[in-house]
Amino acid sequence: VEARGIEGVGAGALGQTASRVWVEVYLRPLAWRCLRYREAKAGLLQSPRELSPKWLYDERGSRLFEEITRQPEYYPTRREREILSARAGDVARLTRARWLVELGSGASKKTRLLLDALRDEGTLEGFTPFDVSEEMLRGSSKRLAWDYPSLQVHGVVGDFEQHLSVLPRHGRRLLALLGGTLGNFKPGERARFLGAIRASMGPEDFFLLGSDLLKETSTLEAAYNDAAGVTAAFNLNVLEVLNRELGAGFVPSQFQHVARFDAEHGWIEMLLRAKRAQRVRISSLQASVSFAEGETLRTEVSTKFDRDALTRELTQAGFARLADWTDDRGDFWLTLWSTGRATD
Numbered sequence: 342v343e344a345r346g347i348e349g350v351g352a353g354a355l356g357q358t359a360s361r362v363w364v365e366v367y368l369r370p371l372a373w374r375c376l377r378y379r380e381a382k383a384g385l386l387q388s389p390r391e392l393s394p395k396w397l398y399d400e401r402g403s404r405l406f407e408e409i410t411r412q413p414e415y416y417p418t419r420r421e422r423e424i425l426s427a428r429a430g431d432v433a434r435l436t437r438a439r440w441l442v443e444l445g446s447g448a449s450k451k452t453r454l455l456l457d458a459l460r461d462e463g464t465l466e467g468f469t470p471f472d473v474s475e476e477m478l479r480g481s482s483k484r485l486a487w488d489y490p491s492l493q494v495h496g497v498v499g500d501f502e503q504h505l506s507v508l509p510r511h512g513r514r515l516l517a518l519l520g521g522t523l524g525n526f527k528p529g530e531r532a533r534f535l536g537a538i539r540a541s542m543g544p545e546d547f548f549l550l551g552s553d554l555l556k557e558t559s560t561l562e563a564a565y566n567d568a569a570g571v572t573a574a575f576n577l578n579v580l581e582v583l584n585r586e587l588g589a590g591f592v593p594s595q596f597q598h599v600a601r602f603d604a605e606h607g608w609i610e611m612l613l614r615a616k617r618a619q620r621v622r623i624s625s626l627q628a629s630v631s632f633a634e635g636e637t638l639r640t641e642v643s644t645k646f647d648r649d650a651l652t653r654e655l656t657q658a659g660f661a662r663l664a665d666w667t668d669d670r671g672d673f674w675l676t677l678w679s680t681g682r683a684t685d
């Protein structure tokens with residue numbers, strides 16, 4: 342693991358923020374790169390072809406996701422912000438957390454509502470953003486330390502599936518997984534992920550989960566096919582990541598963005614569909630991948646939940662629900678969980 346402060350921060354007030362920001366990076370070692378290569382190789386060569394959604398979040402992909410959240414069709418961010426604006430105070434009162442840990446933190450914008458509420462409650466000491474996207478995490482850590490003058494920021498650059506166990510333990514914590522990110526896991530992976538979150542928690546910790554709910558197909562499909570084409574650019578950017586990181590020869594203009602609701606699984610699936618038959622060389626995998634015309638590569642699923650079914654999943658993973666809130670339209674669901682073990 343590489344651990345260092347935020348570099349490039351000058352003297353004066355910014356120098357003072359530097360002493361409160363610490364970022365640990367778990368994604369540099371060779372073992373991580375090998376694992377990522379193996380995963381990509383298996384996914385690209387299997388049928389149907391599929392990649393882990395983490396390939397979407399290089400620096401450009403992370404910025405494009407932020408742009409998606411501002412599109413009129415993409416409702417989840419606005420609905421979750423609406424709930425947090427009304428309910429962050431309740432979360433702070435119920436948890437009295439000293440440390441907020443955000444899993445898949447991205448730009449950590451809505452997070453500020455939680456930080457404000459915990460600060461007003463008088464319990465907040467620090468924040469841990471945890472994300473696979475290093476550039477985004479470093480930028481948001483710096484901004485938060487600047488805007489919250491007494492906040493300790495201890496960031497962790499890591500992978501949900503590998504590095505939950507290294508999350509710092511600083512007193513009573515609130516772990517937050519916002520934005521509907523749980524929906525990007527398929528059922529088996531989701532159960533493992535929830536189990537790992539639960540296992541990483543002490544008896545005094547809490548878990549705050551933001552989940553997107555099932556609704557009309559037209560609303561769901563519009564959210565992943567915005568008119569400005571930002572989601573399409575986000576999806577196609579994966580090919581640039583593969584070209585750069587794996588020495589692949591994808592030509593993005595030869596693929597089309599597809600996002601459609603799969604009612605059987607209750608998820609939106611995001612695909613790249615080959616416009617014509619083609620063979621793509623992937624140098625670092627010493628392999629070539631052939632696509633027939635119309636053949637797809639799945640880049641993400643985004644599950645839309647039924648409240649009762651999701652409650653059963655969380656209960657099976659060992660969580661006990663303390664509170665839940667929805668927005669005015671009932672589109673999005675924020676739930677607060679404990680480990681079910683007695684605290685004080």
Ligand code: SAH
Pocket residue numbers: 394395398403406410418444445446447448449471472473474499500501502518519520521522
């Ligand atoms: N929580 C934010 C961002 C959601 S986007 C919001 O609500 O707006 C999903 C985030 O999860 C991205 O920042 C992405 O980089 C991160 N992510 C995706 N896969 C990950 C993985 N396997 N491990 C860690 N972070 C991951």
Ligand code: AVI
Pocket residue numbers: 409417520521522523524525565572611641642643
């Ligand atoms: C991060 N995640 C919850 C987003 C979603 O809606 O599943 C990612 C995304 N993909 C396309 N648009 C947004």
